[in-house]
Amino acid sequence: MTDYLSTGSLPDEYRQLALTVRDFANQVVAPVSAKHDAEHSFPYEVVAGMADMGLFGLPFPEEFGGMGGDYFALCLALEELGKVDQSVAITLEAGVSLGAMPIFRFGNDKQRTEWLPQLTSGQALAGFGLTEPDAGSDAGGTRTTAVLDGESWVINGSKQFITNSGTDITRLVTVTAVTGQAGGKKEISTILVPTSTPGFVAEPAYNKVGWNASDTHPLSFTDVRVPQENLLGERGRGYANFLRILDEGRIAIAALAVGAAQGCVDESVRYASERQAFGQAIGRNQAIAFKIARMEARAHVARTAYYDAAALMLAGKPFKKAASIAKMVASEAAMDNARDATQIFGGNGFMNEYPVSRHYRDSKILEIGEGTTEVQLMLIARELGL
Numbered sequence: 001m002t003d004y005l006s007t008g009s010l011p012d013e014y015r016q017l018a019l020t021v022r023d024f025a026n027q028v029v030a031p032v033s034a035k036h037d038a039e040h041s042f043p044y045e046v047v048a049g050m051a052d053m054g055l056f057g058l059p060f061p062e063e064f065g066g067m068g069g070d071y072f073a074l075c076l077a078l079e080e081l082g083k084v085d086q087s088v089a090i091t092l093e094a095g096v097s098l099g100a101m102p103i104f105r106f107g108n109d110k111q112r113t114e115w116l117p118q119l120t121s122g123q124a125l126a127g128f129g130l131t132e133p134d135a136g137s138d139a140g141g142t143r144t145t146a147v148l149d150g151e152s153w154v155i156n157g158s159k160q161f162i163t164n165s166g167t168d169i170t171r172l173v174t175v176t177a178v179t180g181q182a183g184g185k186k187e188i189s190t191i192l193v194p195t196s197t198p199g200f201v202a203e204p205a206y207n208k209v210g211w212n213a214s215d216t217h218p219l220s221f222t223d224v225r226v227p228q229e230n231l232l233g234e235r236g237r238g239y240a241n242f243l244r245i246l247d248e249g250r251i252a253i254a255a256l257a258v259g260a261a262q263g264c265v266d267e268s269v270r271y272a273s274e275r276q277a278f279g280q281a282i283g284r285n286q287a288i289a290f291k292i293a294r295m296e297a298r299a300h301v302a303r304t305a306y307y308d309a310a311a312l313m314l315a316g317k318p319f320k321k322a323a324s325i326a327k328m329v330a331s332e333a334a335m336d337n338a339r340d341a342t343q344i345f346g347g348n349g350f351m352n353e354y355p356v357s358r359h360y361r362d363s364k365i366l367e368i369g370e371g372t373t374e375v376q377l378m379l380i381a382r383e384l385g386l
Protein backbone atom coordinates (compact mmCIF):
# COMPACT_ATOMS: atom_id res chain seq x y z
CA MET A 1 0.00 0.00 0.00
CA THR A 2 2.80 2.38 0.84
CA ASP A 3 3.74 2.74 -2.83
CA TYR A 4 0.21 3.79 -3.70
CA LEU A 5 -0.98 7.07 -2.41
CA SER A 6 -3.40 7.68 -5.24
CA THR A 7 -7.03 7.24 -4.32
CA GLY A 8 -7.73 6.18 -7.92
CA SER A 9 -5.27 3.30 -8.30
CA LEU A 10 -5.69 0.86 -5.45
CA PRO A 11 -3.87 -2.46 -5.78
CA ASP A 12 -6.20 -5.23 -6.82
CA GLU A 13 -6.55 -7.01 -3.44
CA TYR A 14 -7.62 -3.80 -1.74
CA ARG A 15 -10.04 -2.92 -4.55
CA GLN A 16 -11.63 -6.36 -4.38
CA LEU A 17 -12.05 -6.11 -0.64
CA ALA A 18 -13.70 -2.68 -0.94
CA LEU A 19 -16.09 -3.96 -3.62
CA THR A 20 -17.02 -7.03 -1.56
CA VAL A 21 -17.78 -4.90 1.50
CA ARG A 22 -19.70 -2.43 -0.70
CA ASP A 23 -21.96 -5.25 -1.90
CA PHE A 24 -22.49 -6.44 1.68
CA ALA A 25 -23.30 -2.89 2.80
CA ASN A 26 -25.85 -2.40 0.03
CA GLN A 27 -27.45 -5.83 0.12
CA VAL A 28 -27.34 -6.82 3.79
CA VAL A 29 -26.86 -3.65 5.85
CA ALA A 30 -28.91 -1.02 4.01
CA PRO A 31 -32.24 -2.92 4.13
CA VAL A 32 -32.20 -3.10 7.96
CA SER A 33 -30.50 0.21 8.83
CA ALA A 34 -33.63 2.34 9.26
CA LYS A 35 -35.28 -0.34 11.41
CA HIS A 36 -32.35 -0.73 13.82
CA ASP A 37 -31.96 3.04 13.97
CA ALA A 38 -35.63 3.55 14.82
CA GLU A 39 -35.70 0.72 17.36
CA HIS A 40 -32.25 1.51 18.83
CA SER A 41 -31.50 -2.21 18.43
CA PHE A 42 -28.08 -3.77 18.04
CA PRO A 43 -27.78 -5.38 14.56
CA TYR A 44 -26.72 -8.88 15.65
CA GLU A 45 -27.48 -10.40 12.23
CA VAL A 46 -25.29 -7.81 10.49
CA VAL A 47 -22.48 -8.35 12.99
CA ALA A 48 -22.72 -12.10 12.36
CA GLY A 49 -22.48 -11.41 8.62
CA MET A 50 -19.39 -9.26 9.10
CA ALA A 51 -17.91 -11.99 11.29
CA ASP A 52 -18.54 -14.59 8.55
CA MET A 53 -16.71 -12.36 6.07
CA GLY A 54 -13.72 -12.15 8.40
CA LEU A 55 -13.97 -8.38 8.84
CA PHE A 56 -13.22 -8.49 12.60
CA GLY A 57 -9.95 -10.24 11.79
CA LEU A 58 -8.85 -8.06 8.88
CA PRO A 59 -5.64 -6.53 10.28
CA PHE A 60 -4.51 -9.51 12.40
CA PRO A 61 -2.18 -12.42 11.54
CA GLU A 62 -3.72 -15.78 10.72
CA GLU A 63 -2.15 -17.39 13.79
CA PHE A 64 -4.60 -15.36 15.91
CA GLY A 65 -7.58 -16.17 13.71
CA GLY A 66 -7.11 -13.06 11.58
CA MET A 67 -7.20 -12.53 7.83
CA GLY A 68 -3.55 -11.51 7.54
CA GLY A 69 -4.43 -8.10 6.11
CA ASP A 70 -3.40 -4.69 7.38
CA TYR A 71 -4.86 -1.57 8.93
CA PHE A 72 -5.50 0.02 5.55
CA ALA A 73 -7.71 -2.94 4.60
CA LEU A 74 -9.74 -2.28 7.76
CA CYS A 75 -10.03 1.39 6.76
CA LEU A 76 -11.35 0.52 3.31
CA ALA A 77 -14.00 -1.74 4.84
CA LEU A 78 -14.98 1.03 7.28
CA GLU A 79 -15.30 3.54 4.46
CA GLU A 80 -17.70 1.27 2.58
CA LEU A 81 -19.80 0.52 5.66
CA GLY A 82 -19.74 4.18 6.74
CA LYS A 83 -21.39 5.21 3.47
CA VAL A 84 -24.47 3.21 4.37
CA ASP A 85 -24.64 2.85 8.15
CA GLN A 86 -22.36 4.53 10.67
CA SER A 87 -23.65 2.42 13.58
CA VAL A 88 -22.52 -0.75 11.85
CA ALA A 89 -19.21 0.83 10.87
CA ILE A 90 -18.44 2.02 14.43
CA THR A 91 -19.32 -1.41 15.80
CA LEU A 92 -16.62 -2.89 13.56
CA GLU A 93 -14.18 -0.03 14.19
CA ALA A 94 -14.49 -0.29 17.95
CA GLY A 95 -14.49 -4.09 17.85
CA VAL A 96 -11.21 -4.21 15.96
CA SER A 97 -9.20 -1.11 16.75
CA LEU A 98 -10.35 -0.57 20.36
CA GLY A 99 -11.40 -4.09 21.34
CA ALA A 100 -8.90 -6.55 19.88
CA MET A 101 -5.98 -4.28 18.94
CA PRO A 102 -4.81 -3.42 22.51
CA ILE A 103 -4.47 -7.15 23.22
CA PHE A 104 -2.64 -7.75 19.96
CA ARG A 105 -0.27 -4.81 20.53
CA PHE A 106 0.37 -5.16 24.25
CA GLY A 107 -0.80 -8.61 25.35
CA ASN A 108 1.45 -11.49 26.36
CA ASP A 109 1.22 -14.89 24.64
CA LYS A 110 -1.36 -16.20 27.09
CA GLN A 111 -3.62 -13.17 26.76
CA ARG A 112 -3.36 -13.20 22.97
CA THR A 113 -4.12 -16.91 22.76
CA GLU A 114 -7.04 -16.68 25.15
CA TRP A 115 -8.76 -13.59 23.70
CA LEU A 116 -7.76 -12.88 20.13
CA PRO A 117 -9.37 -15.87 18.36
CA GLN A 118 -12.81 -15.03 19.82
CA LEU A 119 -12.42 -11.34 19.01
CA THR A 120 -10.91 -11.64 15.53
CA SER A 121 -13.61 -14.13 14.53
CA GLY A 122 -16.31 -11.69 15.62
CA GLN A 123 -17.81 -14.30 17.98
CA ALA A 124 -17.12 -11.95 20.89
CA LEU A 125 -16.67 -8.20 21.36
CA ALA A 126 -14.45 -6.25 23.75
CA GLY A 127 -14.87 -2.65 24.92
CA PHE A 128 -12.22 0.01 25.48
CA GLY A 129 -12.78 1.69 28.83
CA LEU A 130 -10.86 4.94 29.02
CA THR A 131 -13.42 7.74 29.38
CA GLU A 132 -14.82 8.56 32.82
CA PRO A 133 -17.16 11.26 34.10
CA ASP A 134 -14.10 13.34 35.06
CA ALA A 135 -11.67 12.05 32.42
CA GLY A 136 -12.59 12.69 28.77
CA SER A 137 -10.30 14.87 26.67
CA ASP A 138 -8.12 15.03 29.77
CA ALA A 139 -7.96 11.24 29.97
CA GLY A 140 -5.16 11.40 32.55
CA GLY A 141 -7.84 12.47 35.05
CA THR A 142 -8.72 8.79 35.52
CA ARG A 143 -10.17 8.10 38.99
CA THR A 144 -10.95 4.39 38.67
CA THR A 145 -8.53 2.52 40.91
CA ALA A 146 -7.04 -0.96 40.86
CA VAL A 147 -5.38 -2.14 44.06
CA LEU A 148 -3.30 -5.30 44.36
CA ASP A 149 -4.71 -7.57 47.03
CA GLY A 150 -2.74 -10.80 47.19
CA GLU A 151 -2.75 -12.18 43.63
CA SER A 152 -5.69 -10.08 42.45
CA TRP A 153 -6.47 -6.57 41.27
CA VAL A 154 -9.49 -5.09 43.00
CA ILE A 155 -11.09 -2.46 40.78
CA ASN A 156 -13.46 0.31 41.85
CA GLY A 157 -14.82 3.20 39.82
CA SER A 158 -16.81 3.97 36.72
CA LYS A 159 -16.46 4.58 32.99
CA GLN A 160 -18.80 6.37 30.63
CA PHE A 161 -19.75 6.21 26.94
CA ILE A 162 -18.13 2.81 26.31
CA THR A 163 -18.87 1.32 22.87
CA ASN A 164 -19.69 -2.41 22.47
CA SER A 165 -19.64 -2.82 26.25
CA GLY A 166 -23.08 -4.30 26.87
CA THR A 167 -24.09 -6.53 23.95
CA ASP A 168 -25.01 -10.20 24.35
CA ILE A 169 -21.64 -11.08 22.80
CA THR A 170 -19.48 -8.67 24.83
CA ARG A 171 -17.01 -10.75 26.84
CA LEU A 172 -14.36 -8.26 27.93
CA VAL A 173 -13.65 -4.63 28.73
CA THR A 174 -10.10 -3.32 28.82
CA VAL A 175 -9.95 -0.56 31.44
CA THR A 176 -7.48 2.06 32.50
CA ALA A 177 -7.11 2.41 36.25
CA VAL A 178 -4.84 4.18 38.70
CA THR A 179 -2.56 1.52 40.19
CA GLY A 180 -0.39 3.79 42.32
CA GLN A 181 1.77 6.91 42.28
CA ALA A 182 5.08 7.27 40.47
CA GLY A 183 7.24 10.41 40.61
CA GLY A 184 4.40 12.43 42.13
CA LYS A 185 2.09 11.44 39.25
CA LYS A 186 -0.71 8.93 38.90
CA GLU A 187 0.49 5.55 37.72
CA ILE A 188 -2.12 4.40 35.17
CA SER A 189 -2.23 0.78 34.04
CA THR A 190 -4.50 -1.24 31.80
CA ILE A 191 -6.37 -4.31 33.06
CA LEU A 192 -8.50 -6.91 31.27
CA VAL A 193 -11.90 -7.32 32.91
CA PRO A 194 -14.10 -10.19 31.71
CA THR A 195 -17.70 -8.95 31.77
CA SER A 196 -18.78 -12.01 33.78
CA THR A 197 -16.72 -10.83 36.76
CA PRO A 198 -18.87 -10.11 39.86
CA GLY A 199 -19.13 -6.38 40.56
CA PHE A 200 -18.91 -5.39 36.91
CA VAL A 201 -22.12 -3.79 35.64
CA ALA A 202 -22.97 -2.39 32.22
CA GLU A 203 -25.62 0.15 33.18
CA PRO A 204 -28.63 0.78 30.89
CA ALA A 205 -27.71 1.98 27.38
CA TYR A 206 -27.67 5.70 26.59
CA ASN A 207 -30.44 7.37 24.61
CA LYS A 208 -28.19 8.95 21.95
CA VAL A 209 -28.74 11.56 19.22
CA GLY A 210 -27.29 9.21 16.62
CA TRP A 211 -25.38 5.93 16.19
CA ASN A 212 -28.60 4.47 17.58
CA ALA A 213 -27.82 0.91 16.53
CA SER A 214 -24.40 0.94 18.17
CA ASP A 215 -24.05 -0.21 21.76
CA THR A 216 -22.93 2.40 24.34
CA HIS A 217 -23.13 2.11 28.14
CA PRO A 218 -21.86 3.61 31.37
CA LEU A 219 -19.95 0.98 33.35
CA SER A 220 -19.53 0.57 37.06
CA PHE A 221 -16.95 -1.44 38.98
CA THR A 222 -17.56 -2.38 42.61
CA ASP A 223 -14.80 -4.49 44.16
CA VAL A 224 -14.25 -6.19 40.83
CA ARG A 225 -11.57 -8.81 41.46
CA VAL A 226 -9.50 -10.15 38.55
CA PRO A 227 -6.21 -12.11 38.57
CA GLN A 228 -2.99 -10.11 38.74
CA GLU A 229 -2.02 -11.60 35.36
CA ASN A 230 -4.86 -9.64 33.72
CA LEU A 231 -2.56 -6.61 33.66
CA LEU A 232 -2.22 -5.72 29.95
CA GLY A 233 1.26 -4.53 29.05
CA GLU A 234 3.66 -3.01 31.52
CA ARG A 235 2.41 -1.62 34.83
CA GLY A 236 2.28 2.19 34.58
CA ARG A 237 2.24 2.18 30.75
CA GLY A 238 -1.56 1.97 30.44
CA TYR A 239 -2.16 5.58 29.53
CA ALA A 240 0.68 5.71 26.99
CA ASN A 241 -0.46 2.44 25.41
CA PHE A 242 -4.04 3.66 25.10
CA LEU A 243 -2.81 6.86 23.43
CA ARG A 244 -1.02 4.75 20.81
CA ILE A 245 -4.26 2.83 20.21
CA LEU A 246 -6.12 6.13 19.82
CA ASP A 247 -3.57 7.42 17.26
CA GLU A 248 -4.28 4.41 15.07
CA GLY A 249 -7.99 4.54 15.77
CA ARG A 250 -8.15 8.08 14.42
CA ILE A 251 -7.20 6.83 10.97
CA ALA A 252 -10.01 4.28 11.17
CA ILE A 253 -12.52 6.91 12.33
CA ALA A 254 -11.36 9.14 9.46
CA ALA A 255 -12.08 6.31 7.01
CA LEU A 256 -15.54 5.81 8.50
CA ALA A 257 -16.15 9.58 8.24
CA VAL A 258 -15.03 9.64 4.60
CA GLY A 259 -17.60 6.91 3.95
CA ALA A 260 -20.30 9.06 5.55
CA ALA A 261 -19.20 12.11 3.56
CA GLN A 262 -19.23 10.11 0.31
CA GLY A 263 -22.56 8.47 1.13
CA CYS A 264 -24.06 11.96 1.38
CA VAL A 265 -22.63 12.86 -2.05
CA ASP A 266 -23.99 9.69 -3.66
CA GLU A 267 -27.46 10.15 -2.17
CA SER A 268 -27.49 13.82 -3.18
CA VAL A 269 -26.48 13.17 -6.80
CA ARG A 270 -29.26 10.64 -7.14
CA TYR A 271 -31.92 12.80 -5.48
CA ALA A 272 -30.91 16.00 -7.29
CA SER A 273 -31.15 14.17 -10.63
CA GLU A 274 -34.67 12.88 -9.88
CA ARG A 275 -36.41 15.55 -7.81
CA GLN A 276 -38.24 18.03 -10.02
CA ALA A 277 -38.97 21.66 -9.15
CA PHE A 278 -39.83 24.56 -11.46
CA GLY A 279 -40.00 22.14 -14.40
CA GLN A 280 -36.55 20.62 -14.09
CA ALA A 281 -34.39 18.40 -11.90
CA ILE A 282 -33.15 20.43 -8.92
CA GLY A 283 -29.58 19.40 -9.80
CA ARG A 284 -29.87 21.58 -12.94
CA ASN A 285 -29.63 24.60 -10.64
CA GLN A 286 -26.04 25.68 -10.24
CA ALA A 287 -26.66 26.39 -6.55
CA ILE A 288 -27.38 22.69 -5.99
CA ALA A 289 -24.75 21.37 -8.41
CA PHE A 290 -22.03 23.51 -6.82
CA LYS A 291 -23.09 22.39 -3.35
CA ILE A 292 -22.67 18.76 -4.40
CA ALA A 293 -19.37 19.51 -6.16
CA ARG A 294 -18.06 21.01 -2.93
CA MET A 295 -19.25 17.95 -0.99
CA GLU A 296 -17.37 15.69 -3.42
CA ALA A 297 -14.23 17.80 -2.97
CA ARG A 298 -14.46 17.53 0.82
CA ALA A 299 -14.81 13.75 0.67
CA HIS A 300 -11.90 13.45 -1.75
CA VAL A 301 -9.53 15.64 0.30
CA ALA A 302 -10.43 13.74 3.47
CA ARG A 303 -9.80 10.42 1.71
CA THR A 304 -6.32 11.49 0.62
CA ALA A 305 -5.66 12.54 4.23
CA TYR A 306 -6.51 9.11 5.66
CA TYR A 307 -4.67 7.26 2.88
CA ASP A 308 -1.61 9.35 3.73
CA ALA A 309 -1.87 8.66 7.46
CA ALA A 310 -2.35 4.92 6.84
CA ALA A 311 0.62 4.83 4.46
CA LEU A 312 2.87 6.46 7.07
CA MET A 313 1.67 4.09 9.78
CA LEU A 314 2.21 0.98 7.65
CA ALA A 315 5.65 2.22 6.63
CA GLY A 316 6.58 2.46 10.32
CA LYS A 317 7.01 6.23 10.12
CA PRO A 318 5.67 8.83 12.58
CA PHE A 319 1.97 9.25 11.81
CA LYS A 320 0.49 11.06 14.81
CA LYS A 321 0.09 14.43 13.07
CA ALA A 322 -1.23 12.87 9.86
CA ALA A 323 -3.76 10.81 11.84
CA SER A 324 -5.03 13.89 13.70
CA ILE A 325 -5.30 15.86 10.46
CA ALA A 326 -7.18 13.00 8.79
CA LYS A 327 -9.56 12.57 11.73
CA MET A 328 -10.28 16.30 11.88
CA VAL A 329 -10.84 16.98 8.17
CA ALA A 330 -12.79 13.76 7.62
CA SER A 331 -15.16 14.29 10.55
CA GLU A 332 -15.74 17.89 9.46
CA ALA A 333 -16.35 16.71 5.88
CA ALA A 334 -18.93 14.21 7.14
CA MET A 335 -20.75 16.81 9.25
CA ASP A 336 -20.67 19.47 6.52
CA ASN A 337 -21.81 17.02 3.83
CA ALA A 338 -24.59 15.67 6.03
CA ARG A 339 -25.87 19.21 6.61
CA ASP A 340 -25.73 20.05 2.88
CA ALA A 341 -27.31 16.74 1.82
CA THR A 342 -30.18 17.30 4.25
CA GLN A 343 -30.75 20.73 2.69
CA ILE A 344 -30.77 19.20 -0.81
CA PHE A 345 -33.38 16.68 0.28
CA GLY A 346 -35.64 19.47 1.54
CA GLY A 347 -38.47 18.27 3.80
CA ASN A 348 -37.59 14.66 3.06
CA GLY A 349 -34.17 15.33 4.54
CA PHE A 350 -35.85 15.88 7.90
CA MET A 351 -37.61 12.52 7.77
CA ASN A 352 -35.93 9.71 9.64
CA GLU A 353 -36.44 7.11 6.92
CA TYR A 354 -34.02 8.91 4.56
CA PRO A 355 -30.38 7.90 4.95
CA VAL A 356 -29.18 11.53 4.80
CA SER A 357 -31.17 12.36 7.92
CA ARG A 358 -29.44 9.49 9.70
CA HIS A 359 -26.06 10.82 8.54
CA TYR A 360 -27.10 14.24 9.88
CA ARG A 361 -27.71 12.80 13.35
CA ASP A 362 -24.83 10.32 13.22
CA SER A 363 -22.05 12.57 11.93
CA LYS A 364 -21.82 14.95 14.90
CA ILE A 365 -20.19 12.35 17.13
CA LEU A 366 -17.38 11.96 14.58
CA GLU A 367 -16.16 15.41 15.68
CA ILE A 368 -16.21 14.30 19.34
CA GLY A 369 -15.30 10.60 19.80
CA GLU A 370 -11.69 9.32 19.90
CA GLY A 371 -10.55 12.89 20.52
CA THR A 372 -12.57 16.02 19.80
CA THR A 373 -11.65 18.43 17.00
CA GLU A 374 -10.06 20.66 19.65
CA VAL A 375 -7.93 17.76 20.87
CA GLN A 376 -6.80 17.08 17.28
CA LEU A 377 -5.81 20.76 16.96
CA MET A 378 -3.87 20.49 20.23
CA LEU A 379 -2.04 17.41 18.95
CA ILE A 380 -1.25 18.99 15.56
CA ALA A 381 0.00 22.17 17.23
CA ARG A 382 2.13 20.11 19.63
CA GLU A 383 3.70 18.24 16.71
CA LEU A 384 4.59 21.64 15.24
CA GLY A 385 6.43 22.48 18.47
CA LEU A 386 3.80 24.95 19.69
Ligand SMILES: Cc1cc2nc3c(=O)[nH]c(=O)nc-3n(C[C@H](O)[C@H](O)[C@H](O)COP(=O)(O)OP(=O)(O)OC[C@H]3O[C@@H](n4cnc5c(N)ncnc54)[C@H](O)[C@@H]3O)c2cc1C
Nearest residue numbers: 128129130131136137138161162163368369370371372374
Ligand atom coordinates in the same frame (compact mmCIF):
# COMPACT_ATOMS: atom_id res chain seq x y z
C1 LIG B 1 -21.22 7.50 21.29
C2 LIG B 1 -19.90 7.57 22.01
C3 LIG B 1 -19.06 6.49 22.02
C4 LIG B 1 -17.86 6.54 22.74
N1 LIG B 1 -17.08 5.42 22.84
C5 LIG B 1 -16.03 5.42 23.71
C6 LIG B 1 -15.32 4.20 23.99
O1 LIG B 1 -15.60 3.14 23.43
N2 LIG B 1 -14.31 4.24 24.91
C7 LIG B 1 -13.96 5.39 25.56
O2 LIG B 1 -13.05 5.36 26.38
N3 LIG B 1 -14.60 6.57 25.29
C8 LIG B 1 -15.63 6.60 24.40
N4 LIG B 1 -16.32 7.76 24.15
C9 LIG B 1 -15.90 8.98 24.84
C10 LIG B 1 -15.33 10.06 23.93
O3 LIG B 1 -14.07 9.67 23.45
C11 LIG B 1 -15.31 11.37 24.73
O4 LIG B 1 -16.67 11.78 24.86
C12 LIG B 1 -14.49 12.45 24.08
O5 LIG B 1 -13.12 12.12 24.13
C13 LIG B 1 -14.69 13.81 24.75
O6 LIG B 1 -14.58 13.73 26.14
P1 LIG B 1 -15.73 14.38 27.05
O7 LIG B 1 -17.04 13.90 26.55
O8 LIG B 1 -15.39 14.15 28.47
O9 LIG B 1 -15.65 15.93 26.73
P2 LIG B 1 -14.74 17.00 27.52
O10 LIG B 1 -13.35 16.50 27.62
O11 LIG B 1 -15.44 17.41 28.76
O12 LIG B 1 -14.75 18.22 26.49
C14 LIG B 1 -15.84 19.15 26.43
C15 LIG B 1 -15.47 20.22 25.40
O13 LIG B 1 -14.32 20.94 25.84
C16 LIG B 1 -13.33 20.90 24.84
N5 LIG B 1 -12.01 20.92 25.50
C17 LIG B 1 -11.56 20.14 26.51
N6 LIG B 1 -10.30 20.46 26.82
C18 LIG B 1 -9.92 21.46 25.98
C19 LIG B 1 -8.72 22.23 25.81
N7 LIG B 1 -7.62 22.00 26.55
N8 LIG B 1 -8.70 23.17 24.85
C20 LIG B 1 -9.81 23.39 24.07
N9 LIG B 1 -10.97 22.71 24.19
C21 LIG B 1 -11.02 21.76 25.13
C22 LIG B 1 -13.58 19.60 24.07
O14 LIG B 1 -12.99 19.66 22.78
C23 LIG B 1 -15.09 19.61 24.03
O15 LIG B 1 -15.53 20.45 23.00
C24 LIG B 1 -17.50 7.74 23.41
C25 LIG B 1 -18.34 8.85 23.35
C26 LIG B 1 -19.55 8.77 22.70
C27 LIG B 1 -20.47 9.96 22.75
